[in-house]
Amino acid sequence: MHKGHTWERVITAIPYLWLFLFFLLPFAIILKISLADPVIAQPPFTPMFDEQGNLSVSFDSFIFLLTDKLYAITYFKSVMLAASATMLCLLLGFPMAYGIARSEPTTRSILLLLIVLPFWISFLLRVYAWMGLLNNYGVINNMLMWIGAIDQPIQFMYTDFAMLIGMTYSYLPFMVLPLYATLERMDLDLVDAAQDLGATRTGAFWDITWPLARPGVIAGCLLVFIPAMGEYVIPYLLGGGESLLIGRVLFDEFFVARDWPLASSVAIVLLLILVVPIMLLQRYQARDAENA
Amino acid sequence: MIEAANPDSFIRIRGVSKHFGDFVAVDDINLDIQKGELFAILGGSGCGKSTLLRMLAGFEEPTSGTMEIDGVDVTRQAPYERPVNMMFQSYAIFPHMNVEKNIAYGLRKERVAANEVDERVSDVIRLVQLDDFRARKPDQLSGGQRQRVALARALIKQPKVLLLDEPLAALDKKLREHTQFELMNIQDELGITFIVVTHDQEEAMTLSTRIAVMDRGRFLQVGPPKEIYEYPKSRFVADFIGTINTFEGRVTSAGDETISVDCPDVGVEVRALCTEDVKVGQDVCVAVRPEKIFISREEPEEDEGVRVRGIVDDLGYLGNLSLYRIHLETGRMIQVSRQNRRRSHKRFVEWDDKVWLSWRPRSAMIIQGDD
Numbered sequence: 001m002h003k004g005h006t007w008e009r010v011i012t013a014i015p016y017l018w019l020f021l022f023f024l025l026p027f028a029i030i031l032k033i034s035l036a037d038p039v040i041a042q043p044p045f046t047p048m049f050d051e052q053g054n055l056s057v058s059f060d061s062f063i064f065l066l067t068d069k070l071y072a073i074t075y076f077k078s079v080m081l082a083a084s085a086t087m088l089c090l091l092l093g094f095p096m097a098y099g100i101a102r103s104e105p106t107t108r109s110i111l112l113l114l115i116v117l118p119f120w121i122s123f124l125l126r127v128y129a130w131m132g133l134l135n136n137y138g139v140i141n142n143m144l145m146w147i148g149a150i151d152q153p154i155q156f157m158y159t160d161f162a163m164l165i166g167m168t169y170s171y172l173p174f175m176v177l178p179l180y181a182t183l184e185r186m187d188l189d190l191v192d193a194a195q196d197l198g199a200t201r202t203g204a205f206w207d208i209t210w211p212l213a214r215p216g217v218i219a220g221c222l223l224v225f226i227p228a229m230g231e232y233v234i235p236y237l238l239g240g241g242e243s244l245l246i247g248r249v250l251f252d253e254f255f256v257a258r259d260w261p262l263a264s265s266v267a268i269v270l271l272l273i274l275v276v277p278i279m280l281l282q283r284y285q286a287r288d289a290e291n292a
Numbered sequence: 293m294i295e296a297a298n299p300d301s302f303i304r305i306r307g308v309s310k311h312f313g314d315f316v317a318v319d320d321i322n323l324d325i326q327k328g329e330l331f332a333i334l335g336g337s338g339c340g341k342s343t344l345l346r347m348l349a350g351f352e353e354p355t356s357g358t359m360e361i362d363g364v365d366v367t368r369q370a371p372y373e374r375p376v377n378m379m380f381q382s383y384a385i386f387p388h389m390n391v392e393k394n395i396a397y398g399l400r401k402e403r404v405a406a407n408e409v410d411e412r413v414s415d416v417i418r419l420v421q422l423d424d425f426r427a428r429k430p431d432q433l434s435g436g437q438r439q440r441v442a443l444a445r446a447l448i449k450q451p452k453v454l455l456l457d458e459p460l461a462a463l464d465k466k467l468r469e470h471t472q473f474e475l476m477n478i479q480d481e482l483g484i485t486f487i488v489v490t491h492d493q494e495e496a497m498t499l500s501t502r503i504a505v506m507d508r509g510r511f512l513q514v515g516p517p518k519e520i521y522e523y524p525k526s527r528f529v530a531d532f533i534g535t536i537n538t539f540e541g542r543v544t545s546a547g548d549e550t551i552s553v554d555c556p557d558v559g560v561e562v563r564a565l566c567t568e569d570v571k572v573g574q575d576v577c578v579a580v581r582p583e584k585i586f587i588s589r590e591e592p593e594e595d596e597g598v599r600v601r602g603i604v605d606d607l608g609y610l611g612n613l614s615l616y617r618i619h620l621e622t623g624r625m626i627q628v629s630r631q632n633r634r635r636s637h638k639r640f641v642e643w644d645d646k647v648w649l650s651w652r653p654r655s656a657m658i659i660q661g662d663d
C-alpha cells in the first residue's frame with residue numbers, strides 16, 4: 001500500500017475520532033443517565049443493569065418533562081430569546097461585516113481587531129460589566145436621568161431585555177466573522193455587472209450580495225443560536241430569579257436538585273431542539289446548491 | 293490630442309480624467325466615436341483602459357470631464373440608467389445562477405414578458421453556441437464558455453453601446469478568430485457601437501474601424517488600423533503595433549519628397565519618403581517594418597532607398613512566413629520577414645549566409661519627436 005494513502009486516512013480519521021470522543025461518547029453517557037431513576041447515592045442514579053443483570057430503563061424523567069408545562073414554557077422562552085438575539089446579531093452584524101469587507105485594507109485589519117478585542121477579556125467579566133451599565137443606578141439610568149429623559153430609573157436588570165442585550169453583545173462577533181469571510185471573498189465586479197444590467201443598488205444587493213452571503217448568514221446564525229440556547233451565565237447574572245431559561249434549569253437540576261436523570265433528559269431534548277433547525281438549514285443549503 | 297469636434301458623433305468624451313489619490317489613471321482623454329463604429333482601445337497593462345471603460349459604464353466617476361452618449365450627458369448617470377452594457381474583464385458571471393438565468397438577468401430587470409425573455413435568450417444562446425450548456429452552473433464551464441456567457445449577457449439587452457473589456461483573451465486562436473468575425477457580424481447586424489479594450493494588437497487590427505493607442509492614461513494616436521500601422525506618429529506607437537526596426541539618425545539633405553538620413557546603425561545613408569517638415573541637421577528616427585525589407589543573395593538594383601550587407605543570425609519558420617534576424621556589419625540586428633510562396637524543403641537562405649537587405653524610400657517612415 002502507498003504511504004500517502006495511510007496518511008490520508010489518518011488525517012481524515014481525526015475529525016471522526018474527535019466527534020466520537022467529545023460528542024458521541026458523552027452523548028451516550030447522558031442518554032444512559034436519562035433512562036435511569038434518581039437515587040440518593042453515589043452516583044445519584046440507578047445503574048442500567050441491576051444485580052441480576054436485567055436491563056432496567058425508565059422513561060419517567062422524559063414523561064415528567066413532557067407533561068410538566070413549566071418545562072415546555074422554559075424551552076419555548078429559550079428558543080424565542082435565542083432567536084431574537086440571533087436576529088438582532090444579524091441585523092447589526094451584516095452592516096458591520098459589509099462595512100469591514102469594503103473598507104481599505106489598512107482600516108480593515110484594525111476593524112477586525114476591534115471585533116475580536118473583547119475576547120481578550122473574560123466572558124464573565126464582560127457580562128458583569130453589563131450589570132454596572134443596566135443597574136437601577138447604573139451608567140445608563142444615571143445618564144437618562146441626568147439629561148432629564150426620565151425621573152425614575154427604568155428596571156433593566158433581571159428582565160428579558162437585559163438578557164437579550166447581553167446575548168446580542170456577547171455573540172455579535174460570532175455573526176460578524178463568518179459574514180465578513182463570505183463578503184470579503186465576493187467579487188465586486190458581480191455587483192457592478194448587476195447594476196450594469198439594469199439593477200438598482202438595492203436590487204443588486206438582493207439579487208447578488210445577499211444570496212452569495214447566505215452561507216455566511218447561515219453559519220453566523222448557527223454560531224449565535226446554538227450557544228445562546230444553552231446560555232447559563234447571562235440568565236444567571238442578568239436574568240434574575242424568575243426568568244428561567246433552559247440553561248439555568250439544566251444547571252439547577254444537576255447541581256441543586258441533584259436529579260441527574262431529569263437533568264440528562266432536559267439536555268437531550270435541548271439537543272433535539274437544536275438538531276432540527278441545523279438539519280433543516282443543511283437541506284436548504286443542499287437544495288440551494290443543486291438548482292440555481 | 294484633441295480631435296476636430298464632430299457635431300454628429302455618437303459618443304463624445306471631453307477632457308475626462310481619473311485620479312486615484314495622487315495617481316493619474318486616465319489623463320485628459322478627448323474622443324469622438326461615430327454610431328456603429330467598432331472602436332478598439334489598445335495599450336499595455338495598467339495604462340488605464342479598464343478605468344476608462346468603467347467610467348463609460350458608470351462604475352467610476354471621472355475626476356473631471358464629461359461624457360455624452362447619443363446627445364445625452366451621462367457623466368453623472370447611474371450605471372442602470374445608461375444605454376450601455378459591459379462585458380467584464382473578469383466576466384463577472386453570477387455564480388449562483390445557471391447559464392440561462394445569467395443571460396436572462398438583464399431582461400428580467402427590464403420586466404420583459406416571460407415568453408419574450410425565453411425567445412431572446414434562446415436567440416443569443418444560439419448565437420454564442422451555448423445550446424448544450426443552458427442549465428450549467430458557471431463553475432461547470434470552461435474559460436472560453438464563461439467568456440461567451442458574459443458576451444451573451446451583455447448582448448441580449450441590445451444596448452446603444454457595448455463595452456468589451458478584453459473579450460477574447462481566454463479563447464484559443466481558432467475560436468478567437470471565429471468569435472472575432474462573429475462579433476463583427478453581430479455588430480453589423482445590430483448596429484451597436486462597440487468599444488473593445490485589448491492588449492492584443494492583432495485583434496485590434498482585425499476587429500476595429502479605428503484604434504486608439506493608449507499609454508499611461510493618455511491617447512498617443514487615434515486612427516484607422518492602417519494609419520496606425522503605416523503612419524505611426526511616435527516610436528511608442530510604432531513599437532507597440534507590430535514589429536519594427538528603428539534607427540536613430542541625422543538629416544543630411546531634405547528635398548521635396550525624399551530626405552536622406554545618416555544612420556550610424558545602418559552604416560549607409562538612408563533615403564526615405566517624407567512629406568512632413570524636416571530640416572537638415574535635425575535628429576529623426578527612421579523606421580521600417582520587417583515585411584517591407586527585401587532579402588536576397590544577389591546584389592539588388594541601384595535605385596533602392598537602402599542597400600546593405602549582413603549575415604543571417606537566426607531564422608524562424610512560421611508556416612506562412614519566415615522570420616530572419618540579420619546581423620549588419622555595424623553590429624546592428626535587423627528583423628526581416630518573407631512570405632513562403634513556394635512549397636519546398638530547401639531553405640531560401642541558411643544560418644551564417646551572407647545576404648543583401650534593401651528597402652524602398654517609400655517603405656521607410658520618419659518619426660519625429662522624442663517618444
Ligand SMILES: Nc1ncnc2c1ncn2[C@@H]1O[C@H](COP(=O)(O)OP(=O)(O)OP(=O)(O)O)[C@@H](O)[C@H]1O
Binds near residue numbers: 340344381
Ligand atoms: N480603485 C483603484 N484604486 C487605485 N488605483 C487603481 C484603481 N483602479 C485602477 N487603479 C490603477 O489604475 C491603473 C490603470 O488600471 P486599469 O485597470 O485601467 O488598467 P488596464 O489598462 O485595464 O490594465 P490591464 O490590461 O492589465 O487590464 C493601474 O495602475 C491600476 O493600478
Ligand SMILES: [Mg+2]
Binds near residue numbers: 341342381457
Ligand atoms: Mg483592464
